[in-house]
Amino acid sequence: LPGVDDQPPSALDPGRPLLCIPLLTRRASQGVLTLSPPDERWDADDAVMLIELTRRASIALENARRFEHNRDIAETLQRALLTELPTTPGLTLAARYLPATRGLNIGGDWYDAFRQPDGSLITVIGDVTGHGLHAAVMMSQLRTALRAYAVDGSSPGQLLTRLHLFLHRLRLDLYATAVIARFHPDDPTLTWAAAGHPPPVLRTPDGRVHTLDAKPGAMLGIPLKQEIRDHTVPLLPGSTLALYTDGLVERRAHGIDPGIRRLAEELGGFRPTELDEDLETSADRLLHPLLHDCEHDDDVCLLLCHVHGHGRRQRAPES
Known part of the structure; x- marks a missing residue:
């Protein structure tokens, strides 16, 4: 990933596989989770588990952002009154x-x-x-x-x-x-x-x-x-x-x-x-x-x- 300071191990070993999973929400992607396997390759069951974990993390991140947004609005309204x-x-x-x-x-x-x-x-x-x-x-x-x-x-x-x-x-x-x-x-x-x-x-x-x-x-x-x-x-x-x-x-x-x-x-x-x-x-x-x-x-x-x-x-x- 050129231009990224925090580069994964595969940047040093181009032959090493990566698993890149988008952090998707209902509105837009919040980013990409990039994972490098501990061994030579990803096990299929591990990949399925990691994709599901990332999906749930995406939902949690979106909820956290909505929580913070609603809290800021409510605090602003309350203090203004x-x-x-x-x-x-x-x-x-x-x-x-x-x-x-x-x-x-x-x-x-x-x-x-x-x-x-x-x-x-x-x-x-x-x-x-x-x-x-x-x-x-x-x-x-x-x-x-x-x-x-x-x-x-x-x-x-x-x-x-x-x-x-x-x-x-x-x-x-x-x-x-x-x-x-x-x-x-x-x-x-x-x-x-x-x-x-x-x-x-x-x-x-x-x-x-x-x-x-x-x-x-x-x-x-x-x-x-x-x-x-x-x-x-x-x-x-x-x-x-x-x-x-x-x-x-x-x-x-x-x-x-x-x-x-x-x-x-x-x-x-x-x-x-x-x-x-x-x-x-x-x-x-x-x-x-x-x-x-x-x-x-x-x-x-x-x-x-x-x-x-x-x-x-x-x-x-x-x-």
Whole structure:
């Protein structure tokens, strides 16, 4: 094979036979496997076995390339839809998204935050069942639908009910879970609703942590008529709300409840000034013990919402 640096032994011995087998796929050849026999000639049975082995290798190579292509598309789509968090007086937001550490576990995890016409801030975190490009596309549709439904000032429960009908009518055999929380600048009350999602965790200014596990709705999209209810809780200055997906707290060997308790313990261990002064660093510190030395099979989303404590000076947003 002239011009090829890695030449087979027959290049030194032109009389020695070669077995050249194309790596064929449904679309095109991916190359040629060139083999030189260990002895004077190829045995017929060996040649048949090697041709079959090469055929299977061709299929594996094509699948690997398609796997990588779909993963890259899903990652690009998912990251493009991660929201740049808005600046809101009296409230600081910090979000983290971490892809799964192994496998094609690009999924439908997402977070979002946006204002309603009355000045309220809607924060949401959700998860579409399944993985891969299909789940990522469905996630993008739900995110867009939610922003459209929120224009009329609907409450979190009403928004989740509409999303449930939207997903159910599509009949795509995909389901979703979500939590929506609403903050209003003139109302010291948090309004929230959940649909099949791990419960929000609220840290009050005294350092105590409460799991907001009031009765949630069922998963979005299942064949069930449901009206998802709103829940409220007082929101004092210095409070911090944590919204997250199950990839943060669920482990196959232990389930989800121990992970939620550990999240609550870690959040309760912060000093009030830490959350008030640097929520971004606090988000990293919160993730580290929960994911340290652990391969997570699912994506991880975390959204922290911190109400400024009394006496904090407000910085003007950068232009």
